[in-house]
Amino acid sequence: EEQLVQSGAEVKKPGESLRISCKGSGYYFTSYWIGWVRQMPGKGLEWMGVIYPGDSDTRYSPSFQGQVTLSVDKSISTAYLQWNTLKASDTAIYYCVRTGHYWYFDVWGPGSLVTVSS
């Protein structure tokens, strides 16, 4: 079964750093882009960016460029989303998504809840 497994919920303070993970299984991890989607509490979906595990080619949404960093370790089929300095407004559920050649998201992780509060 093709699936994405994400790291668990995190509670952090403003100013702290964080890296969350997304591990793919059941398919060739290096053959598909991995994207990240944010959903703030009670709000809609926002595309953050995408990374290609084969060569780490990365594209960011203008809204998230410079705010987060995407990375990948293809040896363990895992993608990462990282913040250097968290803000309260980063509180959200973050989904990793398998992104096909035609820019649709056919496999979704369960989501990682990140809570940033002093």
Place this chain on the structure above:
Amino acid sequence: QSALTQPASVSGSPGQSITISCTGTTSDVGSYNLVSWYQQHPGKAPKLIIHEDKYRPSGVSDRFSGSKSGNTASLTISSLQAEDEADYYCCSYTGSGVLFGAGTKLTVL
């Protein structure tokens, strides 16, 4: 970039059909056959129901159909069922990434 425009809410009775619109621009919806639609039930991850404007993934009910005209894509759900009550999001390739719609809440009366 602003989100694609969707109605905030739609409603229908069991057995009826409803259509959710998704309006973009000539830079996104109107330029590529790459609109996808997602269904999200409360507390769950979204699920792909339509890709490339009109194609259903395996396992998705044929009650769901997608279409597009110009800068507006549409999702039609026929023979509404209680289980269709959910949030629906459209998404379009923009040339450099993707843009989601703001979402539409479907209520089955």
